[in-house]
Amino acid sequence: xxxxxxxxxxxxxxxxxxxxxxxxxxxxxxxxxxxxxxxxxxxxxxxxxxxxxxxxxxxxxxxxxxxxxxxxxxxxxxxxxxxxxxxxxxxxxxxxxxxxxxxxxxxxxxxxxxxxxxxxxxxxxxxxxxxxxxxxxxxxxxxxxxxxxxxxxxxxxxxxxxxxxxxxxxxxxxxxxxxxxxxxxxxxxxxxxxxxxxxxxxxxxxxxxxxxxxxxxxxxxxxxxxxxxxxxxxxxxxxxxxxxxxxxxxxxxxxxxxxxxxxxxxxxxxxxxxxxxxxxxxxxxxxxxxxx
Amino acid sequence: xxxxxxxxxxxxxxxxxxxxxxxxxxxxxxxxxxxxxxxxxxxxxxxxxxxxxxxxxxxxxxxxxxxxxxxxxxxxxxxxxxxxxxxxxxxxxxxxxxxxxxxxxxxxxxxxxxxxxxxxxxxxxxxxxxxxxxxxxxxxxxxxxxxxxxxxxxxxxxxxxxxxxxxxxxxxxxxxxxxxxxxxxxxxxxxxxxxxxxxxxxxxxxxxxxxxxxxxxxxxxxxxxxxxxxxxxxxxxxxxxxxxxxxxxxxxxxxxxxxxxxxxxxxxxxxxxxxxxxxxxxxxxxxxxxxxxxxx
Numbered sequence: 093x094x095x096x097x098x099x100x101x102x103x104x105x106x107x108x109x110x111x112x113x114x115x116x117x118x119x120x121x122x123x124x125x126x127x128x129x130x131x132x133x134x135x136x137x138x139x140x141x142x143x144x145x146x147x148x149x150x151x152x153x154x155x156x157x158x159x160x161x162x163x164x165x166x167x168x169x170x171x172x173x174x175x176x177x178x179x180x181x182x183x184x185x186x187x188x189x190x191x192x193x194x195x196x197x198x199x200x201x202x203x204x205x206x207x208x209x210x211x212x213x214x215x216x217x218x219x220x221x222x223x224x225x226x227x228x229x230x231x232x233x234x235x236x237x238x239x240x241x242x243x244x245x246x247x248x249x250x251x252x253x254x255x256x257x258x259x260x261x262x263x264x265x266x267x268x269x270x271x272x273x274x275x276x277x278x279x280x281x282x283x284x285x286x287x288x289x290x291x292x293x294x295x296x297x298x299x300x301x302x303x304x305x306x307x308x309x310x311x312x313x314x315x316x317x318x319x320x321x322x323x324x325x326x327x328x329x330x331x332x333x334x335x336x337x338x339x340x341x342x343x344x345x346x347x348x349x350x351x352x353x354x355x356x357x358x359x360x361x362x363x364x365x366x367x368x369x370x371x372x373x374x375x376x377x378x379x380x381x382x383x384x
Numbered sequence: 385x386x387x388x389x390x391x392x393x394x395x396x397x398x399x400x401x402x403x404x405x406x407x408x409x410x411x412x413x414x415x416x417x418x419x420x421x422x423x424x425x426x427x428x429x430x431x432x433x434x435x436x437x438x439x440x441x442x443x444x445x446x447x448x449x450x451x452x453x454x455x456x457x458x459x460x461x462x463x464x465x466x467x468x469x470x471x472x473x474x475x476x477x478x479x480x481x482x483x484x485x486x487x488x489x490x491x492x493x494x495x496x497x498x499x500x501x502x503x504x505x506x507x508x509x510x511x512x513x514x515x516x517x518x519x520x521x522x523x524x525x526x527x528x529x530x531x532x533x534x535x536x537x538x539x540x541x542x543x544x545x546x547x548x549x550x551x552x553x554x555x556x557x558x559x560x561x562x563x564x565x566x567x568x569x570x571x572x573x574x575x576x577x578x579x580x581x582x583x584x585x586x587x588x589x590x591x592x593x594x595x596x597x598x599x600x601x602x603x604x605x606x607x608x609x610x611x612x613x614x615x616x617x618x619x620x621x622x623x624x625x626x627x628x629x630x631x632x633x634x635x636x637x638x639x640x641x642x643x644x645x646x647x648x649x650x651x652x653x654x655x656x657x658x659x660x661x662x663x664x665x666x667x668x669x670x671x672x673x674x675x676x677x678x679x680x
Contacts, residue, residue: 094576094581094582094585095482095582097581099581100581100582103480103582104480104481104482107477107480107481108481108486110477111474111477111478111481111490112486112490114474114490114494115489115490115493115494116493117550118493118494118496118497118550118554119493119496121505121508121509121512122496122500122508124508124512124518125508125511128511139516139517139518139521142518182400183400183401183404184401186397186398186400186401187397187398187400187401189394189397190391190393190394190395190397190398191398193394198391198394199387199391200391200394200395201394204398204402207402207405208401208405209679211405211409211410213607213660213661213664213665214413214657214658214660214661215409215412215413215657216412216413216414216415216416216650216653216654216657217412217416217636217649217650217652217653217654217656217657218633218636218637218640218641218649218653219415219418219636219640219641219646219649219650219653220412220413220414220415220416220418220650220653221408221412221415222641223412223415223418223429223646224407224408224411224412224415228407239404239408240404240408242404243401243404243405243408243409248401249679272393273393273394273397274393274397277397298499301501302500302501302503302504303501304501304503305614305615305618309641320501320503323503323504323507324503324619327503327506327507327510328503328506328507328510328619348511351507351511354507355504355507355508358501358503358504359500359504362499362500363496366495366496366499367492370492370495374558374562
């Protein structure tokens with residue numbers, strides 16, 4: 093057997109080391125941030141922190157949590173993630189069912205799927221979109237964070253492919269027993285679709301938690317920023333004007349350790365959710381990408 | 385009418401999605417007429433003056449906009465190449481690791497950056513890649529002079545491409561791993577009997593089996609040739625590197641939203657959307673022809 097040869101064994105050792113190194117490179121930056129966030133200000137400012145905290149301190153987290161604007165932005169993000177994900181799930185679930193039908197069963201299917209595809213390949217661009225948001229009165233409203241992204245064609249495709257994999261007999265039996273399509277969808281399809289619903293929920297949650305540009309673009313008042321937008325302004329733009337002009341707060345936000353703590357808090361929900369849902373999205377992604 | 389009696393639940397189910405598509409997708413499409421106007425917010429679309437193709441002429445005459453299109457192409461194409469190549473090789477190497485636990489652990493770690501936003505990663509990278517940051521300290525200990533990765537026109541594109549590959553290679557590997565899992569094991573057994581080494585097996589069984597997948601991924605990526613990654617560039621760049629790092633999407637944001645040149649911004653957006661649409665349609669057709677890929 094080839095894997096017993098000397099050459100292959102040597103290769104195997106190098107290969108394993110190399111890949112482990114690559115894998116570590118993917119998390120080392122995050123570990124560094126975590127270490128900085130738990131270090132004392134002086135050590136962080138002098139760039140002394142590597143992958144382990146220097147002069148362990150919880151100061152940065154205390155200061156971060158003391159900031160009411162930060163806390164409120166977390167609240168906005170949580171609200172947006174929950175409502176946005178729920179909305180996307182309902183719409184995706186409802187739309188995928190008819191689209192998964194054969195053309196012979198649902199005559200209008202072609203027209204609808206053409207509309208979906210067209211919305212996916214062509215868009216008006218940033219400016220016309222911005223003006224529509226203004227005209228429908230969504231500027232500065234919480235709903236601007238939730239409504240425009242509610243329909244995601246990729247998720248619809250993912251869901252409808254899953255539906256196609258469900259044995260036809262199940263649906264037929266349900267229809268023969270006198271259930272309508274709504275009843276079939278919610279009583280038969282819903283329980284067996286939970287894995288793919290989990291996939292879509294994960295994608296949608298990650299999308300909402302990470303979105304920052306819409307907040308920046310459509311919210312004039314920084315008090316309404318979701319967390320990602322808040323972080324964008326204070327960490328990337330290092331813009332203190334969006335905060336109150338209180339010099340004490342300015343000093344507070346600009347600290348390296350506080351920035352690190354904020355970054356880590358921003359990443360934390362994703363770090364917590366994703367290992368558990370991994371098996372789902374791996375399936376979901378290969379399902380949605382290529383069909384035999 | 386008889387069919388409607390049977391299919392009305394379908395139409396009702398699609399109604400919510402359609403309402404959202406109409407408001408947030410189709411109505412903005414009508415807004416592209418602004419590309420042919422000297423749009424003034426206080427006059428609106430109905431009141432603004434028509435200028436024909438002036439905005440487009442202006443687009444091709446301005447030095448900065450041509451530079452921006454060029455930057456977009458270079459960054460996007462290089463990203464595509466490396467985002468195909470690296471996962472391809474990584475998947476093959478990962479597949480050689482026989483200990484399932486090690487393999488799983490590596491996978492879990494490499495997927496992670498994909499799920500973090502460019503705001504988070506940008507915040508980390510701004511510190512790590514600063515002239516006195518972690519990376520330059522390591523380079524310094526090897527005797528390399530500090531490199532201003534994010535503020536030097538010669539380094540910015542390199543940094544952008546490298547960090548993008550770093551973020552996405554694990555996630556892009558998933559699809560190749562799935563293809564690897566689908567290879568018939570008897571192929572390897574037969575090769576083994578014929579005395580093929582592992583390298584020969586990789587060359588003549590593994591790689592050819594992955595190529596159809598690589599073709600699909602590569603073809604579908606074609607539609608993104610004008611998407612160089614707004615989120616990433618916007619969070620990493622600064623005026624020092626506008627020359628080599630400004631891309632269409634960031635340029636639209638600055639000219640239209642910040643400078644108020646709405647008509648011009650719409651024209652660039654339309655230019656981009658139209659070319660992208662053609663490319664996406666072509667790439668989908670090719671993917672269907674070459675690999676039987678279909679979306680709906």
